[in-house]
Amino acid sequence: MIRLDDLTVFVLAADNGSLSAAARLLNIAPAVASAAIKRLEAELGVRLFARSTRSLRLTSDGARYVEFARNALSELRAGQDALMHERDALRGALTLSIPSDLGRSVLAGWLDEFMAQHPALTVSVRIGDTPVDMFRQPVDAAVRYGVPDDSTLVASPMAPDNRRVLCASPAYFARHGKPATPEELHEHNCLRYALSETMHDRWSFAKENDERVVKVSGNRVSDDGELVRRWALAGHGLAYKSHLDVLADLRAGRLETALDDWTGESAPVNLISTHRLAATPVLSRLRDFLQTSTAAYLDAR
Structure with missing residues (x-):
């Protein structure tokens, strides 16, 4: 009989390319993970991975089977969640991907509150701005800006009217003044x-009916939205940030x-998940x- 633990090892190894x-x-x-794969292959009568000293890749049989395994684990988790829900207690594990800036400044505190309400729930947080593949990575949901193009994903709105704002520290504006038109951004250091x-x-x-797009420049670039925010707070230049990210500041x-x-x-914030x-x-x-x-945070004064 196929063991649930073996399926879990198989899916994670396939998703991460490594036992x-x-x-x-x-x-x-x-060694335990390797034994799980060998046991599963013996049960199925096929090789699931082609192994070498440097790589691990799915065989054609493994590539066909991994989707069935992934769906089976998801269905079992959904069934477990349903049973827990009937007892009005959330249990199990939740893996969530959140953006760097909003994640650290706002979402982390909210997740603390959510876990305090549901102490039997285990939450794993992946923080960063790089989009995740909801089908290939072990992520249950992601908080992201914008609406995904993929119709197999569900976007639940958190802040549908959120927009970007131009901002800087009072010290920066004291030294350089505030731009009066978008074109004056060429005279400023843009983060x-x-x-x-x-x-x-x-x-x-x-x-109104006037739209302007300005190509900006500056001496600081980062792939981390939180670092851009910190640069703005330190007075190093102008930032074009999500209003929700900098609302507290x-x-x-x-x-x-x-x-x-x-x-x-526009920079709408959504909770993204798969249909299933x-x-x-x-x-x-x-x-x-x-x-x-989110609604309470935006309405607070």
Whole structure:
């Protein structure tokens, strides 16, 4: 009979391209992980992986079987969540991917509250701005800006009206003044954000029927939104940030906005999940909690 633990090792090894990585994620010895794969291959009568001293890749049989294994684990987890929900207690494990800036400044505290409400729940957080593959990586949900193009994903809105704002520290504006038009950004040091080889250096603004896109420049670039925010707080230049990311800084006076009569580009915040996981009790409860927390945070004075 196929063991659930063996399926788990198989899926994690396939997703991470390494038995040792799967072993680390499960906190087991590499030899135990290897034995699980051998046991599963013997049960199925096929080779699931082609192994060498340097690589591990799925065979054609393994590539066909991994989707069945992944779906089976998801269905079993959904069934377990459903049973827990009937007892009005969330249990099990949740893996969540969150962006660097919003994750550290806001979401981390909210997750503390959510776990305090559900102490039997184990949460694993992956923090970073690089998009995750919801089908190939062991992630249940992700908080991300924008709506995914993939129709197999579900986007539950947290802050649908969120936009980007131009901001800097009071000290920076005291030294350099505030730009009066988007074109004056050429005279300022702009703190740029780059991700996956894409430089986000075209900042857009709109006012009535007037739309402007300005290609900005500056002496600092990062692939970490939190670092860009810290540079802005330290007075190193202008940042074009999600309003939700810098809301606490704006309220405290650590940052100030500019070009207030112009509207920045849309940056809706969503909780992203796959269709088969979207309705699980854990994710449903998390979605409701995040939507309520976001609304309260935006309404606070």
